[in-house]
Amino acid sequence: MRTSIATVCLSGTLDQKLVAARAAGFDGVEVFEPDLIASPLSPEAVRARAEELGLSLDLYQPFRDFEGVGQELLDRNLRRAAAKFALMHRLGIRTMLLCSNVATATSGDEHLAAGQLRQLGDLAERFDVRVAYEALAWGTFVDSFDAAARIVGLAAHPRVGLCLDSFHILSKGHDPAGIEDIPADRIFFVQMADAPLLSMDALSWSRHHRLFPGEGDFDLGGFMGHLVRTGYDGPVSLEIFNDTFRQADPFATAVHARRSLRWLEHETAVATRRARRGSDEGAGSTSEAAAVPDEGAGAHRVRMATTLLPAVSPPAEVTYVELRTGDLRELRHLLRQLGFRAHGAHRSKDVELWSQGAARIVLGAPEAEQDQPTVAGIGLSVQDPAAGADRARGLYAPAVPREEASGEEPLLGVRAPDGSEVFFGAVRGAEPQWVREFGRPDDGDPPSIERVDHVNLAQPWEHFDAAVLFFHAVLDLRTEPTTEVAAPVGLIRSQVLRSSDGVLRVALNLVPSGASADAILPQHVAFATSDALSLARAARGRGFEPLDIPDNHYDDLQARHELEPGLLEQLRELNVMYDRDGVGEFLHFYTHPVGTVFLEVVERRGGYAGYGAPNAPVRLASQYRHRHAVRQVGLANPVAS
CATH class of the missing domain: 3.10.180.10 (2,3-Dihydroxybiphenyl 1,2-Dioxygenase, domain 1)
Known part of the structure; x- marks a missing residue:
């Protein structure tokens, strides 16, 4: 499983965050735009630093409030996007996160949104980048992954796909089983976050109470089981907004974060086995991966390699x-x-x-x-x-x-x-x-x-x-x-x-x-x-x-x-x-x-x-x-x- 972490999860400067992520064993990072803006490093220097550390730069985020708007605002949004795509080219990042509109959308017409995303895809193609569209739980018109999937399907553009975020899906009580209906090539990126079950508005819940996998109440193993059965094999990243982590030592937090993804990998392997064989078989350190033989048209394939942890019996x-x-x-x-x-x-x-x-x-x-x-x-x-x-x-x-x-x-x-x-x-x-x-x-x-x-x-x-x-x-x-x-x-x-x-x-x-x-x-x-x-x-x-x-x-x-x-x-x-x-x-x-x-x-x-x-x-x-x-x-x- 390819691992990534958003720089927003860690305290410190952008360079410290990159070093901490690599020291903890992550494969890549998402660059949170405020971290880049506040950094004295040029985009080229950030790219070189990541290459020196052996880190991939997987995602640039976030791009906000694009779709569902009138023509005049759309034109301004496209100019804004062109500037960000040029910046991504300098950074060497090929995927940008686009959040569903929460502030400027005036229409919930999915065909209108799809047409505007298609224009964004045409622009992205000129820069050889992609756009991963994410439904925010508090989006004005698009607040569910299935709505975002419909819009991406209507856009029908190879440069426009989905970002699936476990928090936005599970906090709304949506059934993640529907993920299995999404073609794997339409899923460009995946962000994982756990959280305690709280009765509060989704925005405050998301901004202050996200947790690393294994610390909250979400069934992330089940979520990942649905994901891998689509055939998705891209990065699995952490995007954790949490007041504590932003104040703690970045190196300790990065190790903590990497531990959470290793646990999630194990839970994913368990969930995959359970679904495949109808029972939860004992653990060992075997890999649950490669491919499931085709079983006819539309059969799901598992390509993501996930490894079980050694089994432990309860202490005697x-x-x-x-x-x-x-x-x-x-x-x-x-x-x-x-x-x-x-x-x-x-x-x-x-x-x-x-x-x-x-x-x-x-x-x-x-x-x-x-x-x-x-x-x-x-x-x-x-x-x-x-x-x-x-x-x-x-x-x-x-x-x-x-x-x-x-x-x-x-x-x-x-x-x-x-x-x-x-x-x-x-x-x-x-x-x-x-x-x-x-x-x-x-x-x-x-x-x-x-x-x-x-x-x-x-x-x-x-x-x-x-x-x-x-x-x-x-x-x-x-x-x-x-x-x-x-x-x-x-x-x-x-x-x-x-x-x-x-x-x-x-x-x-x-x-x-x-x-x-x-x-x-x-x-x-x-x-x-x-x-x-x-x-x-x-x-x-x-x-x-x-x-x-x-x-x-x-x-x-x-x-x-x-x-x-x-x-x-x-x-x-x-x-x-x-x-x-x-x-x-x-x-x-x-x-x-x-x-x-x-x-x-x-x-x-x-x-x-x-x-x-x-x-x-x-x-x-x-x-x-x-x-x-x-x-x-x-x-x-x-x-x-």
């Missing part, structure tokens, strides 16, 4: 979570109070292990040369660690070098966008082999904690979308609906991803844009137990002081759920929070934050699969009070009237 276990903090003593103290046992230091690495049941915490100090996240890593046991690592590297996740002494279990690691690490190890029965590389655990009470329930990672604004794509694509996790929670530092956006069986759950929280350093959201690890109340009471006997929850929370619980009085009093006494849905109950409590990390213990009763979202504002406010000395100014001595 979260084998450990690694925490790095400068205050190891307090974390050790908390773990001991919760019933964890110390194994001591690793025999060759500067980390230590604590365990209870199948929950294991690796503790280490931050590395001096980098600002490492508090939750520094997650270890997973999988059926085929090499396949997991290969899939991650195929999705442009950098490998994490790891030295192994003789006899130590090999673990294969990759780095997530925020700098945290994911390591793959083999399934080894009841206990991973690497546990024996630490000392024997000290004595302790029978385990009350069973395993890691979920991991919560706070994400800076520039990493949030990239992290969603990383966990979705690399680990093949399912995304759950996004939630928003009010907190003292702002509105917190949260995205949960989980494996199909729920063994691995990762919650990503977006740090509010512009938040000050003292408003950083803490990250945490949640442990599963079958009896949260008993564990909380036993921990209290070891001196544990939970995060303090206001009495108002328990009064509200009683009003919402009408709890049995004895249960309510236990919850209040132990600072255990409670939630209930239609299938089960959820009990959970928290430790105080240690720097930017805290721990949670959860009990799931029945089929409860959530995370206590109604309680999150209370927890966030309690943590904020704990981290910041809240001055009760004037309450004790109110000003006299």
